[in-house]
Amino acid sequence: AQKITQTQPGMFVQEKEAVTLDCTYDTSDQSYGLFWYKQPSSGEMIFLIYQGSYDEQNATEGRYSLNFQKARKSANLVISASQLGDSAMYFCAMREGRPKRGSYIPTFGRGTSLIVHP
Amino acid sequence: DGGITQSPKYLFRKEGQNVTLSCEQNLNHDAMYWYRQDPGQGLRLIYYSQIVNDFQKGDIAEGYSVSREKKESFPLTVTSAQKNPTAFYLCASSNQGALHNSPLHFGNGTRLTVT
Numbered sequence: 647a648q649k650i651t652q653t654q655p656g657m658f659v660q661e662k663e664a665v666t667l668d669c670t671y672d673t674s675d676q677s678y679g680l681f682w683y684k685q686p687s688s689g690e691m692i693f694l695i696y697q698g699s700y701d702e703q704n705a706t707e708g709r710y711s712l713n714f715q716k717a718r719k720s721a722n723l724v725i726s727a728s729q730l731g732d733s734a735m736y737f738c739a740m741r742e743g744r745p746k747r748g749s750y751i752p753t754f755g756r757g758t759s760l761i762v763h764p
Numbered sequence: 765d766g767g768i769t770q771s772p773k774y775l776f777r778k779e780g781q782n783v784t785l786s787c788e789q790n791l792n793h794d795a796m797y798w799y800r801q802d803p804g805q806g807l808r809l810i811y812y813s814q815i816v817n818d819f820q821k822g823d824i825a826e827g828y829s830v831s832r833e834k835k836e837s838f839p840l841t842v843t844s845a846q847k848n849p850t851a852f853y854l855c856a857s858s859n860q861g862a863l864h865n866s867p868l869h870f871g872n873g874t875r876l877t878v879t
Contacts, residue, residue, distance in 0.1 A: 655804075679865045689852060691870035698865055737806065741866070751797075751822075752858075752868055756806035 649673065650738050650755035657760050659728045666713070667723040667758045669738030675699075677743030680721040681752070682712065685735040694736075697721055699743070728762045735759050766791045770855050770871035777849075777878050785840045785874045787855035794859065796838040797868065800824060801852040810853075813838055842876065849878045 651670045659665040671680065682694045697705045697712045705712040713722040725732055738755040768789040777783045789796065795814050799807040809822030813832040827846025832838050838857075842849045852875050856868040 681867050683868075683870075689854075689873040689875070691854060691856075691868075693867040693869070696865060696867060739868075750866075751809060751812060754799075754807040756804065 649753040650740055652738055652755035652758050654758045655756075657758055659725075659760065659762055661730060661762055661764050662727055664724060664726045665728055665760065667725070667736050667738075667760065669721045669723065669755060671719050671721060671738070671740050673719075673740065673742050675742045679741045679743075680712070680714070681739040681741070682710070682721075682723045683737045683739065684732075685737065685757070687734070691737070695723070725760075730762050730764060733760060733762045768855060768857055768869055768871035770853075770874050772874060773872065775874055775876045777876070779878055780844045781878075782844060783842050783849075783876065783878075785842070785853055785855075785876070787838045787840065787871060788836055789838075789857045789869070789871075790836060791857055791859075791869060792835070793857035793869070794835070795857060796832070797856045797858075798822070798828075798830065798838070798840045799854045799856065801854060801873075807854065810840065842878075849876060851876060 649672050678699045680697045684692045695705050695707045695710045697714045704714050709726045711724045735757045737757045739752045741750050741752045771786045797812045798810040808824050810828050811830040813819035829841045854873045855871045858866045858868050
């Protein structure tokens, strides 16, 4: 079963508008961390934002915020005031609190391709 | 500046040849990872290492081998046994001691093409 599900293969947004990228996760651990990464066409993976399962406030980093709904097991990324440079692949990832196979191995979703139109 | 360096950026090989992808980090991270990325598949874990001289198979280890002789280095060898080696390979590291709140730091990737 997928631990991280990103249901939107592709998204389009107009420049300066906000966009939400969906992510749902599956874990039986009480303690875990959720991450979002950006991958531009050049290929490098850029860490954007982190949310801990015990954090009461939604995480924010500049124009990025994470809409964390623990009961629904969702961790959607919200990008406000989209810019042309936001066009990229976006990956949601989870790191569970209990080691699996001796390590806290991150699990990634399949990604969402975001295109920002001028 | 600290970071992870992968080399080369592009690599071309003939079928049947082994090839080694380099990954070096100066972040003093304990854990290092190799991922393979194919279009529409996300990232799949090949191998990971938590400490020097120790490494574990990931989800798709067949046809690959690694070594971890130094903390800074985690090279990946794609052997001739790997049936479909053409892909984008990403190396990552993390401060394992920070447990589940520690993000991965990635290199810029190596795009391997085997013909």
